[in-house]
Amino acid sequence: MWFEVVDLESPYHALLGQPALANFMAVPHYAYLKMKMPGPKGIITIADDYQKSLACVAASSRLTESLVIAEEKRLLDRMVAMAGEKPDMPSDPKDTEAQGSFPPAKETKKIALDPTHPERFAVISSNLDNK
Incomplete structure (x- = not known):
């Protein structure tokens, strides 16, 4: 599934999935970071730049990494707690x-x-x- 992120000066932001793009008859072009769709007065072109795109990817990557690390730490803490509750395993x-x-x-x-x-x-x- 594909999503489009549009940075608008608006209090509302949206992630548009493939069904929404089809409903708007929007055509995304990922290499140029542009999306075109028909509007009431002609074709609407939404453009972005690579700097914002790279910054967004870097921030998303950092967020994802921190969430994964937090989840792994939680699981490790749980395993340590469970190991403390169990009696020692016999060597034989x-x-x-x-x-x-x-x-x-x-x-x-x-x-x-x-x-x-x-x-x-x-x-x-x-x-x-x-x-």
Whole structure:
């Protein structure tokens, strides 16, 4: 979607999108920073200069960068706060496996996944059907 910014000496300012440009039958030319549209007494030409355009882009870039930095800082502060609330993670991942959220079935059996590596196994309930 395209927008036109027109700097008018008026208390009202507008961003015109593609539907508005079509309604006004306006033709923007971005390389020359001009826009033409039909008016009651002939063609209306709105022109701007590159200095204002570059200043506007620079200001917009600074604003965007400051908003992004503020949002990243907010997310980082949130992550730091969440990390402070959680208990320390155990250094051994196998310790967390033992503290699973589901209690194991009372009657289980170990099934070897790889005969050459006996430490690789699955624990299943011994009450399962053969299907």
